[in-house]
Amino acid sequence: MKRKIVIPIVAITVVAVLVIALVFVFMPPSPGPDFETGSRKAIILCSANDFYPYEAEEDYNGGNDANFVVDSGNWTFSGTNSVGLWDPILSNNTPGSLLIQPTGMELVSAAYTLNYSQFYELSEYAMYNLTVSVHVNSPSPIIGKGVRIGLVWLNSIGQVTRTDWSSYDNSTLNQWFSLNIVGVCNNETGNEITDLHLVLSVEGGFATGPLDHVNYDDLVVDKLIPFNNTNPTDPNPSPPPSRIDSDGFPAQALHVYWILKSHGYTDDKIFLMLYHTNDNVIDIKANDLIANDLIGALIDVENDDVNSSRFKQELNVSISGSFASGINSKDQLIIFMTDHGSNAVLGDGNATFHFEADNSFITEFEFYDLVKEIDCERIMINVDSCFSGNFLNSNKNIGSSWYDIPNCLFVSASSNVFSWYWISNNNGDGFAGSWFFHQFWEQLDQNQTISNAFIFAINFIPWNQFMPLIATQMPLMYDNMGINTTLSFNSDPPL
Secondary structure, eight states, X not given: OXXXXXXXXXXXXXXXXXXXXXXXXXXOOSSOOOOOOOOEEEEEEEOOOEEOOEEEOHHHHTSHHHHOSSSOTTOEEEEESEEEEEESSOXXXXXXXXXXXXXXXXXXXXXXXXXXXXXXXXXXXXEEEEEEEEEEEOSSOOEEEEEEEEEEEXXXXXXXXXXXXXXXXXXXXXXXXXXXXXXXXXXXXXXXXXXXXXXXXXXXEOTTGGGOEEXXXXXXXXXXXXXXXXOTTSOSSOOOSOOEEOSXXXXXXXXXXXXHHXXXXXXXGEEEEEOOTXXXXXXXXXXXXXXXXXXXXXXXXXXXXXXHHHHHHHHOTTSTTSTGGGOOTTOEEEEEEESOEESSSSSSSOOEEEETTTTEEEEHHHHHHHHTTOOOSEEEEEEESTTGGGGTOOXXXXXXXXGGOTTEXXXXXXXXXXXXXXXXXXXXXXXXXXXXXXXXXXXXXXXXXXXXXXXXXXXXXXXXXXXXXXXXXXXXXEESSSOXXXXXXXXXXXX
């Protein structure tokens, strides 16, 4: 099971461009600084083990409304200067697809719409993820906006309360590519949401008119019932009570813990805060011989004591006896934190990091204010949550930035979007935890540099998905020291 997203395969050239662009944007200054080696220390935080159940809408995903094997199903077509047809020939997988074809050289504005909630039950508070395979058959890019997909939310009298749109794509590679959009069935507009329409849209002109066409196929709808992103400290009305304890979050924290231990970090230099209430068997990987990765782990703070107050205390250098107070100027520090995250709690789009024990949170500003006071040689911060890119906070108009901490290397699981996890290791990838950070730390464990590990992880395509993580959740890295291309567990000094 997963805590976060899906999507079909994007062209290799597009991914390559994205990767090159990302690496270029965050290319470190050179040469990097020389470090004097002190102690290597780490604080690892896992503050949740609850996931709401992920559900693939198998009745829909396996049916004709998604795959168009027989006909166009329950989809309706509307548009100008175009026709909508069922195409029995061109398909991405099984035979059949939906087709939109221009009738002339005029600009096309057309869409297919499915009243999803007429045939499939909606779940309030659920996060719906729609993924669509698209094929643009044209010798040149669509003139104008291009193709996009949407989730249209309506109330009981048929009024549109909100529409979540994907980005437009007007490229044409004469091959199948993927579009994705995520929306939450939450009533935040003040109107009760009772219906959901799926929309497949195209707007623009085509180089050869009626000889061109757009095909849609292999639609996938997944939903996840998350914790209350709007206000986790005062959920009203309450989300459904269908939480399940899972390996995902604690497994990811233990994964980092055991890798650090295998590369010379000792328990007196690791401060492990682990929330795993009601889950006393944590299995990181399905294909190893370790049935319970909790065995042998030295946990410093556990379960109900893992809250924002305690975490802030341990990061506060002015509190005698705290973890941070024991860090000296020559030490090298890792902070790894994993849990749910939100960009809605504060009401201004800035991020919070959640603690399950007491429904508390730490804001990106509180975290920054504590970390900037830690005087050490080097610090690597990993934030493993939804909207974790906000903690990078490169937009100085909304607060202080990690650019202001000269000895910080920061890596986030995502940009300002959802990030995704396996709830257990019962999946084709065989691990429980973060789609991104599991791969990132696996590469570090093999003595790869930070840069190589990051590039590998952002290009990773999770099991049964169709796009790499750079496209689904856009992990971020900022290195203010210029060491990501050299730093590894076997560099000098080592990670």
